[in-house]
Amino acid sequence: MKERRMHHRFYYYYSSSITIIICLHRHLGAQAIPTRTDAAAAVLFTRFDRDAYLNLAGDAARRRRGRDDDASVNYFRQTSPTKNFDDDQQQQQQQQEKDARINNSQTADQQNYDYDNYDDPDKCTVYLAPSSIPHSGLGMYTTIPYTPGTKFFPEIGIFFHDKHRQYLVNNDRPRLSAQYPWLSSALSFGAFDAAYGESYIPGIGMLTNSHLGLVNFRLSEPWMMQRSMDGTDSLFYSDSLTLDDVGRGAYTTHGHVMFEAVSHIEAGEEMFVSYGDEWFTSREEALGIVPGGDDFTEADELLRIFSETHLQNNDQLLGEDGVNEGEEQWDDDSDDTLANLTAEYEMVLRNASEKGKRLRAALPDNVQDVPAALELGTARFSAKDSIQSLEWLEENGACLDNIVSGVSSIPQAGRGAFATRSIKEGDQITTTPVLTFDREELLLWESVEKMDDGGLVMELLGQQLLVNYCYGHANSSLLFFPYAPTVNFINHGSIEESNAEIRWSRSPYHKAEWLHEPLEDVKSRMKTGLMFDIIATRDLSRGDEILLYYGKDWEEGWMQHISEWSPTMDSEHPVVVDDDDDDNNATLPHLNLTDSLGHPTTSDLNVIEKTPIVRTVDEQADNPYPSYIMTICRFEPPEECVTQNMDGACISRWTHVYEEKDLYRCSILSRRPYSKDHFAYGTFRQVIGLPDGLLPPHWMDLNSTLESDN
Template sequence: LDNYRWAGNECYMAQYEARMVHCLVPGLGMLVNSHPSLINAQPLHHPHTEQQHRGYMSRLIDHGAGATSEYYGFETRAAQNIQKGSEIFVSYGSEWFPERPEYAELPIKMNYDKADHIIKSFIDSQVGKSDLESSQEQWNTILNEMNALDRRTRAAMPEDVGELSHAAEIGTARFFLPNFIRSMEWLRQNGQCMDNLIFGKSVIPQAGQGAFATRFISKGDLIAPAPLIHIDKDVLAMHRKINENDMIVEGDQLLLNYCFGHPKSSLLLFPYSSTVQFINHSSKKANAKIQWSTSALHQQQWLSDPLEEVKSRDKTGLMFDIIATRDVALGEEVLLDYGHDWVASWEDHLQGQIPQEHNFETASALNKDRDSAVKTLQEQLSDPYLPDVEITCIFEYEAKDDGKEEGENGLRYILKQWNLGLHWGIQGGKHHRPCDILSRKRFGKHYFYTARVYNYDIMYEEQKIPDSSVLVVTKIPRWAIQFTEKSYSSNQHYENSFRQPITIPDDLLPSHWLDL
């Protein structure tokens, strides 16, 4: 999972869920690769729509509360014009490649830029010279020098002097990735479509979101491919320390509900293609089934390998195909039969009593009215919010030009004015910070706020407000203030939440993988 996870602050304020948070973003968030110099897409998120991408069930009435993710609707936009057939690349962050030893000599953007400059300068120096052998010798000298001085840049430079003109024309990043753009013929032969499904509100009670057909799908046809991440069940167990030496298991991660598994195997398989995670269960109305994929991308030979060997691999190789078991109409919800074990577990869960937490206040409820006044610290002394929620403010902190003033106790006070141009369209929840509302003032129909802004627990160093500083931001618009549940307070941390993987049929799972 390590190679597929995103930091919590990339996932719509998920960083507030716990002390340390990572998230998985199926679809483009897990299928796309990264290239340091060919980024052509980026996550798209707008603060106005943030709560539209949070599902919610009430613990007071819903048995499904905490059983489904409240985070969905992750969108990606083109960062530039993308030619038909191009591979999509997103940024994994500036440190993703440099911090991994296996990529110690992989060029990053600055190396490709430097290589482009060196090649252009060399070509300019060779104008009017026709001795190709002499040019190659001079180029070899440059390559040897770069090999000693800067191996990353050296890796971005062609060996053959005859290839320099082409590399200069398209850039070294494109030069070393000749298959960056595939033909339509190649894609038809080697690719699989993922646009047969779209998510929406499920017709199944307590199921949350569902997957619906975007077109008519004939019986026996592929509904969606499902590449799989293999996971050991123990990885998803949640532990609590009871003393200095001992831990106890007190539940499983929510991810378990989105995995395929078998009661007699320690293997879990998580599908990470687009929208398939929204396919819900029905024993009577199922119109789809899983089978091992017929795609060349599926490593069929893995099914003969020992289970421990499969679980130890750091790359994926297994795939399911989700196949229509009857004709599926346009707009019809796609449903799987999750199996007897899942049904039995759900029926047991339904017998449990839902605690009546009347004093539980949800961030979703508070965020519905985006025009309401947010209480100041002074007002909360007599009329507090309930303890499960906290207030966050959108603010992107930059250490430069702080305008600090020395205050009492060695603290430095920083006064900033909220800037619409700087903060409009800030991506995800990474710049939502805990804040205390100090005052508000009405201008026309809208409130603007002054707030003290803080760091959240896990942040990049360059984003942190120094411990010795107090940051106060003025003129914050109401839409840039949002409520969120405090850590370990949202539905997925609810102790009675349902947890059960989708059952892999006996005839699909190799018998030598049944190790429990």
């Protein structure tokens, strides 16, 4: 897994009445998610009004066709059914709050892509183009400067959980898809979402390369609450769907993941994030020795000292005012001087090697390069092409900001992608590299005991949420996950209302020749190379929601889901059981469905329950939290473990109080694992259909569809 560590805080689970804190940083124990039969005890909720939904969906389509809709109109307001609430006032209040939250989240979006603030709103602000890091494929470049803290536009994050439940996981080959995810904690509270999790974050999170000396973006507020549409990742911002909304759990709750600049970024600069030192040190065989950020800083210092002690004593090597003027002047030097300097510089290199191979790798190999490396800094010197001209980007790149995310105009669809500028029919809306998955990688299995002989059989539990973001054909086991910015927000529209289509990219970076290769070769490649283009099929105006026709299977699947789905089925989250300890089944979280609040947030708890958000142990005795809420602490763990479990897990005691600003008291409310929407039973799962004829016939290795499996 691409261990892109943004921070090194560890998360500890704290049960308020117990003083031992158990390290959950590694895992929460091997917990299983249960089979569907466990949903039997669900309580009836009937708030989802199917007819009203279908009417509204029709209205929304009519509005879009008539182009009289406003992209910011939020149909959830009208669809959010409330008839289960007895108290009209409470219902109204809750609805108003939900509206306010959704409006806030829209405002937050708009702040991030207010293109009118730029000198030319039609100027593309971000390009896909070849990376300045050799052999690392494509990268992202900005054409506008950023100041530290400025955010890039919002992206989705998709939680991928319980990899050990893949059928193939134990004896499978290395997979490219494992190179891309972030740690689960990259998504707020992700560390607690499941026993084991990873986070796929497209856009900056997947498309940018990492140069540890030139990192200019980082995930913003990884721990703080990032807004999400349903707020189940966060107790503080909730735009929650209710327990009985048919779209619940069908799209990610992390719909507002932000990256922010960490330095002053120049127009034309390549965007880099840190994958973390370990990502590079664990791949030295494949990547060679890659310096860390500190290595470049130290290398700069070594060159400065070398320059002061040697170059300034050799005035003839420097420009008139003592500043080097580039490489040519070195050519004029006498052989003797150059030989002396080379010998001196080799000493510097030898000393650096002794200190560390990564430090050595940060230094230029030749003394002739020292002046340029001094001027640029060793990091920039090592990737000289990492700042490009606008002309170069226009010539070699593809624009990635023709769309931004917002609340979809489609009821129950979550967020959508909207045009930032007019796009003519036939023109490219965006282009995107795709990561390939084997369908089997997205299935979740559980081994269960067979009644007759006690033997174990594998039972299909369901599919990862990522399925809903993958493109494929029902007759092929190969799936494609696009990862350019914003592309994953594009929703489905019927044949009549769709305004975009997908095709293999015409970009020179798309490896069209791979389409002739056998399926197995494509699946086992450890590099991406295939790309899709999304093309406008009619003239688009700024603010239009982009809609792709997802195909007949998808449409039928969604309609089937609506007709089969019942709040009864959808309203219970799985009970989490411990694989290793059958006696422990009852201790882990489950949703208390008698709680009429649906998904209460801390503010809901405050407003509706009129009680303080955080309760003392005594208060909890009279007034317990809902069962899917837990309290957690966050702190730097003590260096040593008090004891070590058999499996190496660290058990430590909280003996220190740390004052850092991003550490919190042990009073944070979090959702318990497996209590977010995408774990709920009966949630919609369906691959987005690629048009017939797009995939080569020799990739059609299935003759039945897996599509109807939820």
